[in-house]
Each structure stands twice: as C-alpha cells, then as structure tokens.
Amino acid sequence: MTRTVVSVSGPPGAGKSTLVQALAGAMGGVVVEYDDYEVITSWPPDKVIAWLDAGAPLENAIAPGLHEALMAKTGLVFLETPFGRACPQTGGLITTSIWLECPNDVALARKIASLAALNVENKGFAAFMSGWLHAYEAFTRRALAVQRERVKPKADLCIGAEAGANDVLSRVILSLKKA
Template structure:
C-alpha cells in the first residue's frame, strides 16, 4: 500500500461535539477504514492545571502539546505498516481510509501534514457542554451506590470549574485555528447517520480513491 492509496480523514471539533460518535460511524460506513485517536496519545491533560493555563496564556501553541508516537504512527499507517495503539494495546492495521479523531486538525504541524481531508463538527459550545454533562450525570445514575455517584459529581464539579477557566477558551481557539482548515464543515447538532450520509457523498471529491459502490 502506498501513500497515494491511503486517505486520512480527520474529524475535529470541540469537546462534546460528537467527534467519537461520528468517527466511529464513519469508519463503520466506509468499511475499509482504520481508526486512530489523538486522545490515546496526548499527555497535556495529565499536566497540572496551572501549567496548562500558562500554555494557554502563551497563545496555546498546538505543536507544544506532547503526543509521543502519534505522528510516527500516522506516517507508518500511510506507508502501509501496522501500529499498536498505546492506550488499548491493540494493533491498528493500515487501510485505504484512516479515520483520525483529533482536537487540532491541521493546526498541529506534526500530525496535520498527514491529513488529506478535515471534517469540522460545528457544534455550539452550550450543546457540547450539555452533552459532556449529560454523559456523566447519566453514568452517575447508572452506578450502584452513593459513593460512585458522589465520585461522578465531584468530577462534574471539577469539570465545570475547568470549563469556565480553560475549556471555553480552548473551544474559541479551535474555531479560530482548526475550523478554517476544514474542507467539510458539518452541523454537529444533527443525527450522526445524517452526517455520515453527507460525508459519504462528499469524501470522493477529496479522496485518492473512489468509495466502493
């Protein structure tokens, strides 16, 4: 498999925009696709909040975000080599399509240069926040025992504090730095099945190969 025969389709959007859901549905619909996720490589979220805040105050240079191995893995997949996901330990095999879930799109120089097609999920910040909150409050209700629910609620309280200090600013930066590089912008409030249908119609215009009928 050569670089020419491999198309990397990146799915980007703010936290809670539905990137994971859309990326999974798109990979399933394409059929001959591998999936790779930035979240399984990045280490910025492990840093103390004050260190992340300094990064934001310095202009949030995306190329300073540590993502060891991700650029290499994208290059190897495009070259036809398998890689091992560092988070799951599972082998990711090369395929005609690579669906790449990423916060940064082409705004991260190292990984962005491997992207052939960037899809931006245009989701209002309040909808994205509501989705994150709903996911965790629903999980709290499903968990047995008061301690489990209390743990979830503690996470929720911390997330809201961080959202006000940090995430809202990052969402604004994403719109400024990532969205303009997208060939396709889709409405993140629509049903994923509708979005996949739109993408299957649009991808052949940018892909190195036509989709199978």
C-alpha cells in the first residue's frame, strides 16, 4: 500500500498538534507526532546552545524510531514536526509540507497557556515556568530563527496560524483537496 505524508511544521504554540488532530478527524488518516520520538528537549541548555553554535545540524536533532513509525503507516498520514522536509531523517517521506506561520509572541503566549492548563495543580509550576522562559531567552528564540530559515522555504503551503483553529483547518483542507 502507499502512504501520503502531510507534514505540519511551525514554532511551538503555532497549532501543529491541534491541526494534525483536526485534519485526521476531518479527512481520515492517522497522526504521527515528532514529540513522541524526539530527544532534543531533554538536552541540557548548554548542549542546545552548543548545537546552535555549531550551525544547528538537523541530523543531530534525532528522533529515534520516527522514520520507522512513518514507514509502518499506510494511507493518509499527518506528521506533526518542527522540521518538515528539512529533517534529514524523514524529509524524503513527506508528500506535502505545510508551514504554520505564527509570530513568536503569539506562539509563546499559546505555549505558556497550554503549559499552565496542564499544570493547574502543580505547586512547582512557577519555578518550571521561570526556567522555561529563561530557556526561551537563552536559546529558544535562536532555534526558532533557524527553524524559520530552514523549514519554511521547503513548505508547499504556508498558512497564517494567528486565525482560529477552525479557519486554519478549513484553509488547509481546501488547499489539500486542490493539490
């Protein structure tokens, strides 16, 4: 059987996970999320900074098992990934690549809101959030610039993600049906 892989990329908080889940629900197909395989977010800050200083080689941003997970799927597959076609591990498997354009401040606000919603009862959340925001200043902003520079130009479709999730979903479905 064949597979059609539609990747959805964008900065954290752009709505990648929300969109791939909605697309799978509306169009059928399965979802594969990069976050289920990636290891870079477990790296200490000094290792992330060294990776950025070395030019952010994407072949070092490994996600063990992701390629195999995609190869095991057939039919319509929606891949949530920060790297789209720029990912050496999975870029060649992507049929259509979508970039969700979202200003960093909007993406950051969305990410903070989603983290806060998950941690309402967590008394250590303030300390966690303080560390997360420090990381944003220390290296995440740089990583987002690298992501936009390398991933966005390889996208087949660039959609503004500031609109509501239903509007983004409708525009993507319309574009996929035209393709």
